[in-house]
Amino acid sequence: MLPLPPVLDRLDRNLDHSVERLFGLLRIKSISTDPAYASECRRAAEWLVADLTSIGFDASVRDTPGHPMVVAHHDGPTPDAPHVLFYGHYDVQPVDPLELWESDPFDPALKDIGAGRKIITGRGSSDDKGQLMLFVEACRAYKEVHGKLPCKVSILFEGEEESGSASLKPFLEANAAELKADFAMVCDTSMWDRETPALCIGLRGLVGEEITVHAADRDLHSGEFGGAAANPIRILAKVLADMHDETGRVTIPGFYEGVEETPSQILKSWEALGETAESFLGEVGLSIPSGEKGRSVLELTWARPTCEFNGITGGYTGKGFKTVIASQASAKVSCRLVHKQDPQKIREALRAFVRERIPADCSVEFDEHGGSPAIQLSYDAPFLTKAKTALSDEWGKPAVMIAMGGSIPIVGDFQNYLGMESLLAGFALVDDRIHSPNEKYDLSSFHKGQRSWARILDALTR
Amino acid sequence: MLPLPPVLDRLDRNLDHSVERLFGLLRIKSISTDPAYASECRRAAEWLVADLTSIGFDASVRDTPGHPMVVAHHDGPTPDAPHVLFYGHYDVQPVDPLELWESDPFDPALKDIGAGRKIITGRGSSDDKGQLMLFVEACRAYKEVHGKLPCKVSILFEGEEESGSASLKPFLEANAAELKADFAMVCDTSMWDRETPALCIGLRGLVGEEITVHAADRDLHSGEFGGAAANPIRILAKVLADMHDETGRVTIPGFYEGVEETPSQILKSWEALGETAESFLGEVGLSIPSGEKGRSVLELTWARPTCEFNGITGGYTGKGFKTVIASQASAKVSCRLVHKQDPQKIREALRAFVRERIPADCSVEFDEHGGSPAIQLSYDAPFLTKAKTALSDEWGKPAVMIAMGGSIPIVGDFQNYLGMESLLAGFALVDDRIHSPNEKYDLSSFHKGQRSWARILDALTR
Known part of the structure; x- marks a missing residue:
């Protein structure tokens, strides 16, 4: 057993340095959806490999047909120590509309926003560079204090999470033996609120x-053809x-095929969280609410x-006016999806629905942009119970079991390709x-998040 | 009376030079809707003033709060000669999508497209630089052959026709005495087909x-807020x-308030033109047809x-995909309008219709982009009869009386501000x-159009 308190203490004392390191990563414009930034994506991967190598990981940049993966491994203290695979992504969303940013999205800064609250600003500060560096910092502190990690740790950082993860499945398949661990830890999720940790x-x-x-x-003149042309x-x-x-x-x-009604006791536990339409949307x-009444x-x-x-885009969208009837229009x-909805069936149903509504003298074209089923994890996995205790210890409040509206396709992929469940914290x-202008990450998230991962690693060994 | 045949002969012999002159004007990027091209608009106005001055007009660039006007005057052969005001516009539509142009929209060229047909390519070749230069060339030929024009001629060339004509009404009001003529001649219209002239x-x-x-x-993350946020x-x-x-x-x-049913004899004369949905839309x-069944x-x-x-535009419209819920979306x-529809009432009705459909927690904003009522001219004006004869003589086929789907707001403005009817040829x-990529003007339009205006000027003196 590696004592935890000196690790937590080390994280507290080294917070400033860890912020500086995060800034270095945030300055890299690793926008994966735009091919113009491919070299920046590679640079982010190389940055991570260098950092992981510096704390004793066997780390490497692994080429794919798209942006590269980062894979790293570190032994546990004993051969029978738990083995975890930590997953994050180093790519970020595009930054448009740029004019709405209060400061350069790739020039991160620490800002005091009053009420004792400091934030780290910049694209990727929260999603997902800030979140993934928490775990790296927790490992660094263990290494600096104890010279070893409490578990065997593998790391997979992806560079295509924001652009459909085209290379991920083939990579998992090709490297299944290397990447398989007892379970995965995925860091792409949120707290319930500023005080309450969540799984x-x-x-x-x-x-x-x-x-x-x-x-x-x-394109047609709307005077000449308007009223006649589609x-x-x-x-x-x-x-x-x-x-x-x-x-x-x-x-x-x-x-709605495959959509299940959520059990009433689950709905009640969510009601108990006190979120209302006004509180949720008021933000x-x-x-x-715009969804089902x-x-x-x-x-x-x-x-x-x-x-x-x-x-959505079509026709003239510049300044002023152009009396045109466009030749095409498109929407993304x-x-x-939830529960057992089948992505492929949904895609086909959507396409059929659209095709039925296209006039006979017009046509429609479809471009596929990713698909993944929903995930429903089991409530009673042992690693979940241990992590819940660790989080409750750090935050002084019981961690809550929540669901999430966003997709994290990797969780399904870990199930399908590596036979692993995931811990989502x-x-x-x-x-x-x-995904919006002025992305930020609270300094307290960055600090207590590092401590939380240190505690989770510790809890897993008990 | 100034004999017509030598004028027509002069136009025939000088066709090549007139094409060269048109090219000079087409090379100027006078896109009025985009403020970045303001200096190009002024350059087009200056080009026209220089050309008109060279053939004896008293011509000048006249500043407005927007793009400048060109105004020119030339005496008739006698004080009691008819006085016409010729109107055209030197501004052009934007050229996007640029990638669909087969050649540079501002590098005009003469192309042989087979079957004895040659075309002039470039933005504005038809709308409206090509059309307005017809009249200038007709005047030039009269001056070169006879040293005078058959009528008193005033000219008004506008630079904001494609962008709402914001400066036009104040300019007409302020210069009504100078611009008032017996009637106006407006050159923004089309032939019925390649053989049949139209009024x-x-x-x-x-x-x-x-x-x-x-x-x-x-902008919101569609996972986090999708299903809840508007x-x-x-x-x-x-x-x-x-x-x-x-x-x-x-x-x-x-x-539909103010929309009249078209008299059945008019509908019949249009039916006789032989246009079908297949022929019209097949082009x-x-x-x-997308309009009323x-x-x-x-x-x-x-x-x-x-x-x-x-x-229409909203959300992410770049390459790839962004799972965003936009903060706004807009449509132009x-x-x-036809007959007696009131533009202001239509605008208000449109806005009320939209407002009723906006959820209480959202809002809508409107930007006005021009408005003008429809025009219905009298069938029996004397100048119309004379012009009809002149056109029938030139083309060897009776000119037909048609309507047009597009707006030419100047015709209403001439009625309202100068009390003049307009001849539209x-x-x-x-x-x-x-208004589309690969705009062109037939060389035969350019040639016989010059001859047509020479004939119309001649016919008006009879």
């Missing part, structure tokens, strides 16, 4: 699809408008499927503005 | 409006989809109002791709 037991799946409606073979924006608007009924329910036939300037916002975002429109649509906050 | 007696009006729906105060693209799609019923009729309350790869494409585009969506909408063809 996530449910994750929505995702089907992403781009729909492009083609009408005339060129308008692809009008067709697309009708298709999208038809996808929900007036109660907020998705109208695509077969969409972002809204107040009225009669369900709480937690149920809507944790246990109900959605069909959301993530982008994503469905969040993270320290992000709802106001971190991940 | 236009009806023009649709226009109401342009930009609708921006605001939801959350920032999605502005979904709201906007529903608003737009609601604007037409299944028969293609516009559903905005009060929209652009379509076949099914049971009406011909000519009635739909000439005598029925529309509500068209010219542009334009209504084509132009030589564009339906396949000129105005």
Whole structure:
């Protein structure tokens, strides 16, 4: 057994240095969705390999057809110590609209926002560079204090999480023997609130699809052809408008196949968390749930499927006005899936629904953008109980079992390819503005998150 | 009387030079809708003033709060000669999407496209630089042959026709005495087909409006908030989809107020032109009329109002995918008006229709982009009869009386501010791709159009 208190003490004393290290990683513009930033993605991977190597990991950049993986291994103190695989991703979301950022998204800073609260600003500060560095810092402290880690630790950092993870499955398959551990630890999740740590037991799946409606073979003058020629924006608007009924329910036939009603005792435990439509949506300037009527916002975002429109474009979108009828219009649509919904069936149902609504003289084209089923973890895994105790010890409040609205496809992939369950613990906050301008990570998340992972590693050995 | 044949002969012999001059004007990137091209607009105005001055006009660039006007005057042969005001516009539409152009839109060229047909390529070659230069060339020939013009001629060239003509009305009001003539000649119209000249007696009006729906105060992660937070693209799609019923009729309350049924003899004369949905829409790869069922494409585009969506944008529209719920989405909408529809009432009805469909926790913002009523000219004006004869003489086929789907707001402004009717004659063809990539103007339009204006000037003196 490696005593925990000096490790926690080391993390406290080294906080400033750990922030500086995180800044180094945040300065790298590793936007995976835009090919222009490919070399920056590689640079982030190399940065991580260098850092992990410096604390004794056997770490390497592993090429893929897309952005590279980082894989690292470190022995445990004894051959029979638990073996965990820690997963995070070093890629980040695009930063547009850039003009809404209060400071350069790739020039991180520490800001005092009053009330004793400090934040780390920058793209990736929360999602996911800040979160993954927590674990690296916990390992560093163990190594500096004890010269060893309490468990055998493998690490997998991905560079395509924000762009569909095309290389991930082949990589897991090809390297299954190397990556298989007792279970995985995935750090992409959030606290319940600033005081309450959380473990996530449910994750929505995702089907992403781009729909492009083609009408005339060129852009037309709306005076000359308006009233006669098909308008692809009008067709697309009708298709999208038809996808929900007036109660907020998705109208695509077969969409709700595999969706289960959440047990009432679970719904009650979520009610007890005290979240209301006003509190949940008030954070972002809204107040009225847009989903199926009669369900709480937690149920809507944790246990109900959605069909959301993530982008739309067609015709003239510049300054001023252009009296044009466009030749095409397109929308990016994503469905969040729950329980046993089948991504492939949902994609086919969506496409059939769209095709039915395209006039005979027009056409539609689909581009697939990723798909993964939902995840429902078991409540009673031993590693979950141990981690719950560790988190409750650190935060002085019992950790809560929650679900999450976002997809973390890796959790399903670990199940499918490596036969591993995952522990999902993270320290992000709802106001971190991940995927939005002015992303941040609380300094307290960064500090107590490091301590939390140190405690979890310790708890797993007991 | 100034003999006509030597003028026509001069135009024939000088065709090559007139093409070169047009190229000079086409090379100027006078895109009025984009402020970045303001200096190019001024350069086009200066180019025209220099050219008009060179053939004896008293011409000047006249500043406005927007792009400048060109005003020029030339005496008639006698004080009692007719006085006409010729109107055109030197500004052009934006050129995006640039990648669809087969050659640089601002590097005009003469191309042989086979079957004895040559075309002039480039942005503005048809709309409206090519069309306005016809008249300048006709005047040049008169001056070179006879040293004088057959009528008193004033010229007004505008630089904001493609961007809402904000400066036009104040300019007409302020310079009414200088610009008032017996009638106006407006050159922004088309031939019926390549053999048949046309005079236009009806023009649709226009109401342009930009609708921006605001939801959350920032972009949101669609996993975290999807199913709970209002999605502005979904709201906007529903608003737009609601604007037409299944028969293609516009559903905005009060929209059809002031719309008259076209007299059956007029509809019959249009039927006699032999245009079908297949022939009209087949040109652009379509076949099914999108407007009100049971009406011909000519009635739909000439005598029925529309509500068209010219542009839409919201959320992530770049490459790849971003699982975001946008904070806002917007659409550019334009209504084509006919008969006695009131632009201001239509705008208000449109706004009320949209507002009713915005959830209580969201908001909507409107930006006005121009408005003008429809024009219905009298069939029996003497200048119309004379021009009809002149055109029939040039083309060897009777000129037809048609309507037009596009707006030419100047015609209403001439009525309102200068008390003048307008003669609408132009030589564009339906396949000129105005407002689209690869705009062109037939060399035969350019040649016989010059001769046509020379004949019209001559006919007016008889």
